[in-house]
Amino acid sequence: MSIxxxxxxxxxxxxxxxxxxxxxxxxxxxxxxxxxxxDNKGKMISLATGxxxxxxxxxxxxxxxxxxxxxxxxxxxxxxxxxxxxMTRKLVLRGVDGVVFVADSQWDRLRDxxxxxxxxxxxxxxxxxxxxxxxxxIQYNKRDLGAVAPLDYLEYLLNRGARRVxxxxxxxxxxxxxxxxxxxxxxxxxxxxxxxxxxxxx
Amino acid sequence: MxxxxxxxxxxxxxxxxxxxGAAAAATTVLFEAELGRxxxxxxxxxxxxxxxxxxALALVGLRRLPLDRRIGWALAACxxxxxxxxxxxxxxxxxxxxSLEGALLRALWTxxxxxxxxLVAAPVVMLAWRSRLVPVRTALRVEWMGxxxxxxxxxxxxxxxxxxxxxxxxxxxxxxxxxxxxxPTSFERAGHPRPVELSEPAQxxxxxxxxxxxxxxxxxxxxxxxxxxxxxxxxxxxxELPAPAPRPPSVATHQPPVADEPVVRITFARVAAQLxxxxxxxxxxxxxxxLREPHVLLVPQRLILPQLGEGAVEIAWTLIEDQFPELAFAxxxxxxxxxxxxxxLSLPMDEVVRQVPTELWRREAPAADLSEIGQFPAPFNxxxxxxxxxxxxxxSPPPAMTIxxxSPPxxxxxxPDEPPVVAVPAPxxxxxxxxxxxAAPVAATLETEESEALARALALGLTPLGAFDWRTRRxxxxxxxxxxxxxxxxxxxxxxxxxxAALIERLAPWVVEQMTIRTSRVxxxxxxxxxxxxxxxxxxxxxxxxxxxxxxxxxxxxxxxVMAIAAPGVALSAVTTAPAQGGSGHRRLGEAAxxxxxxxxxxxxxxxxxxxxxxxxxxxxxDSGVLAGMARAVHEAxxxxxxxxxxGRLESIELRRGRERAVVRPLRGQPGxxxxxxxxxxxxxxxxxxxxxxxxAALxxxx
Numbered sequence: 072m073s074i075x076x077x078x079x080x081x082x083x084x085x086x087x088x089x090x091x092x093x094x095x096x097x098x099x100x101x102x103x104x105x106x107x108x109x110d111n112k113g114k115m116i117s118l119a120t121g122x123x124x125x126x127x128x129x130x131x132x133x134x135x136x137x138x139x140x141x142x143x144x145x146x147x148x149x150x151x152x153x154x155x156x157x158m159t160r161k162l163v164l165r166g167v168d169g170v171v172f173v174a175d176s177q178w179d180r181l182r183d184x185x186x187x188x189x190x191x192x193x194x195x196x197x198x199x200x201x202x203x204x205x206x207x208x209i210q211y212n213k214r215d216l217g218a219v220a221p222l223d224y225l226e227y228l229l230n231r232g233a234r235r236v237x238x239x240x241x242x243x244x245x246x247x248x249x250x251x252x253x254x255x256x257x258x259x260x261x262x263x264x265x266x267x268x269x270x271x272x273x
Numbered sequence: 274m275x276x277x278x279x280x281x282x283x284x285x286x287x288x289x290x291x292x293x294g295a296a297a298a299a300t301t302v303l304f305e306a307e308l309g310r311x312x313x314x315x316x317x318x319x320x321x322x323x324x325x326x327x328x329a330l331a332l333v334g335l336r337r338l339p340l341d342r343r344i345g346w347a348l349a350a351c352x353x354x355x356x357x358x359x360x361x362x363x364x365x366x367x368x369x370x371x372s373l374e375g376a377l378l379r380a381l382w383t384x385x386x387x388x389x390x391x392l393v394a395a396p397v398v399m400l401a402w403r404s405r406l407v408p409v410r411t412a413l414r415v416e417w418m419g420x421x422x423x424x425x426x427x428x429x430x431x432x433x434x435x436x437x438x439x440x441x442x443x444x445x446x447x448x449x450x451x452x453x454x455x456x457p458t459s460f461e462r463a464g465h466p467r468p469v470e471l472s473e474p475a476q477x478x479x480x481x482x483x484x485x486x487x488x489x490x491x492x493x494x495x496x497x498x499x500x501x502x503x504x505x506x507x508x509x510x511x512x513e514l515p516a517p518a519p520r521p522p523s524v525a526t527h528q529p530p531v532a533d534e535p536v537v538r539i540t541f542a543r544v545a546a547q548l549x550x551x552x553x554x555x556x557x558x559x560x561x562x563x564l565r566e567p568h569v570l571l572v573p574q575r576l577i578l579p580q581l582g583e584g585a586v587e588i589a590w591t592l593i594e595d596q597f598p599e600l601a602f603a604x605x606x607x608x609x610x611x612x613x614x615x616x617x618l619s620l621p622m623d624e625v626v627r628q629v630p631t632e633l634w635r636r637e638a639p640a641a642d643l644s645e646i647g648q649f650p651a652p653f654n655x656x657x658x659x660x661x662x663x664x665x666x667x668x669s670p671p672p673a674m675t676i677x678x679x680s681p682p683x684x685x686x687x688x689p690d691e692p693p694v695v696a697v698p699a700p701x702x703x704x705x706x707x708x709x710x711x712a713a714p715v716a717a718t719l720e721t722e723e724s725e726a727l728a729r730a731l732a733l734g735l736t737p738l739g740a741f742d743w744r745t746r747r748x749x750x751x752x753x754x755x756x757x758x759x760x761x762x763x764x765x766x767x768x769x770x771x772x773x774a775a776l777i778e779r780l781a782p783w784v785v786e787q788m789t790i791r792t793s794r795v796x797x798x799x800x801x802x803x804x805x806x807x808x809x810x811x812x813x814x815x816x817x818x819x820x821x822x823x824x825x826x827x828x829x830x831x832x833x834x835v836m837a838i839a840a841p842g843v844a845l846s847a848v849t850t851a852p853a854q855g856g857s858g859h860r861r862l863g864e865a866a867x868x869x870x871x872x873x874x875x876x877x878x879x880x881x882x883x884x885x886x887x888x889x890x891x892x893x894x895x896d897s898g899v900l901a902g903m904a905r906a907v908h909e910a911x912x913x914x915x916x917x918x919x920x921g922r923l924e925s926i927e928l929r930r931g932r933e934r935a936v937v938r939p940l941r942g943q944p945g946x947x948x949x950x951x952x953x954x955x956x957x958x959x960x961x962x963x964x965x966x967x968x969x970a971a972l973x974x975x976x
């Protein structure tokens with residue numbers, strides 16, 4: 072749920088990078104943090120364990136272009152992917168405007184991706200949200216590795232809704248597909264907030 | 274394994290004896306009942322009948338075996354026939370008044386029912402060794418194939434289309450001869466079977482077959498009409514690993530199998546590592562050759578399709594066990610089934626997906642309407658990536674944690690109410706130690722930030738132990754970071770920690786790496802961090818103290834702190850001790866010394882009380898005086914003024930440096946007797962040392 076500060080003409084959106092552990096969510100944020108100019112980004116907060124597993128969440132505030140007189144700010148979060156941190160994932164999902172589901176494309180990680188996707192759906196439902204109505208995209212990460220599943224099978228696993236959502240192949244560590252993913256989900260969030268349908272409703 | 278072999282041999286012997294006994298008994302009973310005594314046949318016919326009949330039986334019934342083995346079987350059957358005749362002769366001679374020679378003549382040919390009985394019984398006896406010739410299932414399948422041509426097999430039973438029939442899915446359908454290709458097993462095969470090509474695509478017969486109507490829909494988050502033509506049943510509520518179905522008995526293989534069904538061939542080498550290593554007698558290579566289709570496991574496609582949407586496919590043991598030769602098992606099949614109940618084999622998904630026709634699972638849902646996003650330009654225009662921050666060249670880098678102050682507080686930032694594991698700071702309270710009269714505010718701020726950064730870094734190391742509240746203090750000018758579980762009262766633990774930290778500084782010449790204080794209610798572990806202060810962590814008395822010690826030490830090292838530094842020039846005050854003897858006024862001292870053998874070859878000595886300083890029993894190989902001095906320092910710092918009401922009775926104080934441990938324990942004894950026990954030495958088993966001290970203390974308190 073976006074937060075609008077009319078006095079400052081600032082609107083804040085919350086985008087959560089969701090996915091199983093070690094899928095590359097933090098790598099996405101780290102690459103975004105490295106690539107954005109200093110003026111457009113805040114400090115990245117990351118709380119990780121000694122083996123680089125996200126312990127709580129990563130947080131990166133970024134500002135984007137103005138839309139209709141408002142300055143847009145996107146707060147990018149990741150969640151800890153490990154299964155026993157579901158309470159944290161639920162907390163991070165609170166007030167979410169858009170979701171990037173990051174899946175590891177390797178064969179032996181597909182089951183985790185499916186479970187995590189199902190977990191995302193369940194957690195959204197607890198906030199009265201539905202995946203079908205929440206702007207979200209899917210990112211198939213680690214496409215540079217050898218033992219990866221073909222794209223059509225990944226789509227079969229994760230993109231089987233009534234409407235196929237945008238999906239991107241990515242290699243987060245070198246930035247491939249990272250900004251395509253971010254820009255698409257950001258624009259989907261903007262459409263939901265400022266789109267013609269919304270205006271017509273207003 | 275040997276037990277199973279013995280069991281198999283014993284079972285075989287029992288069967289042979291039972292059949293032979295039955296044959297002999299039948300012969301005797303028939304003779305006694307005077308049945309068939311009038312029958313007659315030329316003796317040459319009687320003598321030649323068994324070899325002729327058995328040879329014919331071997332030639333017809335064992336067609337898949339080489340000729341020499343078939344002839345061998347016939348000769349063996351003849352031998353068994355003769356042995357049965359001997360057994361019958363023996364029973365006849367016992368049951369009827371006749372000589373053994375006469376009984377033998379009757380059993381062999383003069384009493385015709387006897388050779389007939391032996392003629393029938395001998396092949397039955399030979400069945401006990403049937404697995405030596407050919408596995409049971411292969412034999413039965415061969416037998417079935419001889420009875421009816423494959424074309425005459427009845428078609429598949431009609432499958433329910435209304436709902437997925439899980440029973441039908443789970444039921445093991447015998448694979449047809451075409452898919453299973455019954456062939457020789459390793460027990461009979463001399464040459465190597467046909468090689469398996471890993472890149473071999475699915476067999477055409479597999480790929481072109483249609484999906485059975487009862488294949489359940491893979492689960493979908495949003496139900497949609499399937500693209501597969503047959504009427505799709507509603508998706509199951511959840512795709513679960515199919516429960517193992519009971520394996521049909523071997524005799525049930527006489528049932529006509531269902532029509533050819535598509536199977537997925539899984540290279541055995543890809544899954545061999547998942548098999549329980551103790552479940553088979555054969556090594557994996559031999560096992561692979563012994564499979565029904567060598568080097569390949571066959572999995573019906575209908576079992577795979579329901580799980581395909583899960584990203585992983587698991588097959589229960591009971592669905593593949595019949596592809597292994599029975600004699601390869603380390604235990605009887607029933608026991609194997611019991612042992613491996615719930616065990617599943619994860620199939621390599623790349624092989625599975627490659628062999629399942631794409632049209633069975635591919636969906637072509639329309640793409641979401643994104644036409645409106647064109648009205649918004651891409652919000653983010655990335656520049657060239659900045660180089661990653663170089664890793665600080667510190668000798669011992671901190672854990673992979675980046676803590677940065679958040680920029681302006683985000684309006685919708687999720688404030689974690691109660692993080693599940695991360696330690697959270699306790700509400701600030703006034704430091705009990707007097708603050709400096711004049712303190713520079715900037716310096717105080719820096720010190721606070723330093724302490725908090727240290728606390729956050731230490732908190733990461735303690736996360737496996739659950740939630741802690743932490744508080745930093747600066748008694749004596751050095752940070753004291755104290756982690757206490759929310760379930761414990763903090764103040765008395767803080768007070769204990771402050772006194773213990775001062776004691777550690779006082780004992781600096783002994784180079785204390787860690788101190789563990791045990792009371793009857795809490796255990797408190799202090800880990801000196803050198804110039805960075807001291808880490809204190811407490812748990813309940815029955816909590817994971819050893820784990821706390823380990824993690825505290827690890828957390829201290831992770832912060833880069835020098836764990837302990839000997840204070841040069843300061844020596845521990847040594848106390849004069851006198852050797853003690855068990856019989857000279859200190860009963861049970863010898864028993865206590867023996868109980869403390871875990872500390873090494875300790876000698877017992879006593880330091881007498883002096884003023885307020887208590888007497889001390891000392892058990893150590895050397896430096897008894899120093900140990901007695903340490904015990905007195907412990908008494909002064911911790912025993913005197915101990916808050917027993919809040920923390921419980923003070924049980925022991927354990928000091929550690931390397932593998933050397935010194936344990937000091939207050940004693941409750943008679944007035945005038947030493948009030949402290951101190952033991953020290955190289956200890957490999959810390960828990961055992963702790964118990965030994967408790968036992969020694971109990972002995973000395975009972976003096």
